[in-house]
Amino acid sequence: MPKSNSEQFEDFIRINYTKPDSAPSFEEARLDMYRFKLLDACWFDGEFPKSPTKTFDYCVNEDWPTPEALPENLEGIYTLNTKELRFLCSQLEKPAWTDFPYTKYFRWTYADILKDWQHWK
Amino acid sequence: MSRRKRHQHDSNKTTFVMFEEVMQKYSSKSGEPLTAQDAQLIFYQFKLLGLLWFEGDLPVEPNQEISYLFNDHWPDGLNILQNMNDIPKLSLAEMKFISRRMKKPAWASSDTASRATITYTEFVDKTPTL
Numbered sequence: 001m002p003k004s005n006s007e008q009f010e011d012f013i014r015i016n017y018t019k020p021d022s023a024p025s026f027e028e029a030r031l032d033m034y035r036f037k038l039l040d041a042c043w044f045d046g047e048f049p050k051s052p053t054k055t056f057d058y059c060v061n062e063d064w065p066t067p068e069a070l071p072e073n074l075e076g077i078y079t080l081n082t083k084e085l086r087f088l089c090s091q092l093e094k095p096a097w098t099d100f101p102y103t104k105y106f107r108w109t110y111a112d113i114l115k116d117w118q119h120w121k
Numbered sequence: 122m123s124r125r126k127r128h129q130h131d132s133n134k135t136t137f138v139m140f141e142e143v144m145q146k147y148s149s150k151s152g153e154p155l156t157a158q159d160a161q162l163i164f165y166q167f168k169l170l171g172l173l174w175f176e177g178d179l180p181v182e183p184n185q186e187i188s189y190l191f192n193d194h195w196p197d198g199l200n201i202l203q204n205m206n207d208i209p210k211l212s213l214a215e216m217k218f219i220s221r222r223m224k225k226p227a228w229a230s231s232d233t234a235s236r237a238t239i240t241y242t243e244f245v246d247k248t249p250t251l
Contacts, residue, residue, distance in 0.1 A: 071214035083204040093224035
């Protein structure tokens with residue numbers, strides 16, 4: 001039986017986040033948001049804010065992950081530094097799924113990210 | 122002759138001079154002859170680094186032609202490489218995944234972009250061993 005998107009996402013987190021007990025620093029959370037953007041899991045226009053208290057708008061790809069589209073190994077992407085991630089993200093085309101009527105945009109801060117991250121502990 | 126003047130004199134030659142500059146910085150196969158697989162990887166690296174543009178996925182066959190656009194203004198972008206040491210280490214699958222989702226850059230639609238076609242075999246032949 002094929003795995004649901006939720007199950008696939010849990011697998012992804014389990015495989016790629018080996019220290020779920022430690023809350024990410026602001027810089028780690030920022031890095032992850034760029035990684036997720038590069039992996040097509042989320043989208044935000046422009047740059048992620050540099051201040052933890054500044055709000056930002058983003059949307060989540062409800063159909064992600066689609067395993068057949070993701071590279072089998074993401075080790076290279078996970079070694080990219082923030083500058084490299086920002087550089088690559090700045091060259092991405094805005095994906096079609098961001099225009100779907102059911103795609104919700106969220107307005108969050110770093111504190112909100114931290115709260116959600118606790119779910120994966 | 123400066124690089125820019127040399128470019129005006131012989132665009133293709135300068136293209137390869139610049140290819141070599143980037144490859145010398147990034148190549149992990151120092152002293153070894155390049156293969157068609159190396160050439161494929163290099164073309165994806167260059168697209169991710171903003172040096173060239175091609176549509177879709179690259180062919181696998183060594184003798185199949187690749188049509189690409191070359192960013193003539195990229196020499197000014199050599200500075201961006203200072204912090205880009207891990208991009209060339211991405212796997213082919215990772216680079217293809219990112220490449221498919223890139224938007225066509227403005228320079229690729231401008232008159233300053235040079236059009237060229239090449240096969241991996243020609244690329245390897247024209248590029249000296251690094």
